[in-house]
Amino acid sequence: MPIPDDLKAKQQAQFPNHTYDYIENLASYESLETIDCIVTYGSDITEAIIEKADSLRWIMVFSAGIEELPHAKLQERAVLVTNVRGIHAIPMAEFTIAYMLSYVKRLANFATKQVEHNWSRDAEMSELAGKTIIIAGTGAIGKQIAQFAKVFQMKIIGINTSGETFAPFDQVVSIKEIQTVLPKGDFIVSILPETKATKALYQKSHFEAMKESAVFINIGRGSVVTEEVLIEVATSETIDHLYLDVTPIEPLPTKHVLWDFPNVTITPHVSAHSPKYLYRSFDIWLENISRFQNEEPLLNTINLNKGY
Known part of the structure; x- marks a missing residue:
């Protein structure tokens, strides 16, 4: 990853006794067997690299998702894994609000009308106030979305594993009870991680339980x-619209049918993008270096059995 010079300097000044190598290809790094820690986005970590890195004690992943890591091999070697969970909250919450505002204010329609030089107004314009948002995933990102939604005077229902209700959610139910609340949602936002329990979680029956006007x-x-x-829901128009920043296949193939549905909006997995991404990541990374040296518990330690 391209680390800005000011962050390299900050790291060196704060921890001058360590050696830092900035490399483009981890697999071809000649001294892999000597390193204690790898900082990575995660996708370049393979079983072969873990096998070769004899001294490896810790992997710091500069993303929230860790599904691409070789979990079994890391557990076998007792390698500690941490991530930057929480840094995505503001950009992803803003992205969600932008989607919702665009929907109720019909902004995509007006963009089309401008191209057509069409002054006609849109009778379907609405507002977020009074609408219900269901947020599947009540961690840092879900809480931030809920806080923003509260400003827009929305009702907020959260979904998590425990079902325990806490602010700023008006109600929280367990994921086992998801079908009971789906009919209430005007907007259903999924920020669930990839685990064994969440793969293919949303079935056709879940979308059929939603309002026809749901997003x-x-x-x-x-x-x-x-x-x-997804294709069946879009084809049958089971709900009004699907906004997909993530898709089952990424990147989505150019000729994939999902691109062409008028009731589907695709964005290329960019909701977390921000110029502050690496700076927020380094806040966690540098704090964890200090904790690691002092043999203290690290921030955002991953339970590889759970997958998060």
């Missing part, structure tokens, strides 16, 4: 709903 937004992981279900 489904997925900014979490594309694997929570299959291609087949």
Whole structure:
């Protein structure tokens, strides 16, 4: 990853006794067996690299998702894994609100009308106030979305594993009870991670339980709903619109049918993008270096059995 010079300097000044190598290809790094820690986005970590890195004690993943890591091999070697969970909250929450505002204010329609030089107004314009948002995933990102939604005077229902209600959610139910609340949602936002329990979680029956006017937004992981279900829902117009920042296949092939549905909006997995991404990541990374040296518990330690 391209680390800005000011962050390299900050790291060196704060921890001058360590050696830092900035490399483009981990697999071809000649001294792999000598390193203690790898900082990575995660996709370049293979079983072969873990086998070769004899001294490896810790992997710091500069993303929230860790599904691409070789979990079994890391557990076998007792390698510690941490991530930057939480840094995505503001950009992803803003992205979600942008989707919803665009929907109720019909902004895509007006963009089309401008191209057509068409002054006609849109009778279907609405507002977020009074509408219900269901947020599947009540961690840092879900809480931030809920806080923003509260400003827009929305009712907020959260979904998580425990079902325990806490602010700013008006109500929280367990994921086992998801079908009971889906009929209430005007917007259903999925920010669930990829785990064994969440793969293909959303079935056709879930979308059929939603209002016909409902909007489904997925900014979490594309694997929570299959291609087949997405295509069927879009074709049958089971709900009014699907906003997909993540898809079951990424990148989505150029000729994939999902591109062409008028009731589907595709964005290329960008909801977390921000110029502050690496700076927020380094806040966690540098704090964890200090904790690691002092043999203290690290921030965002991953339970590889759970997958998060």
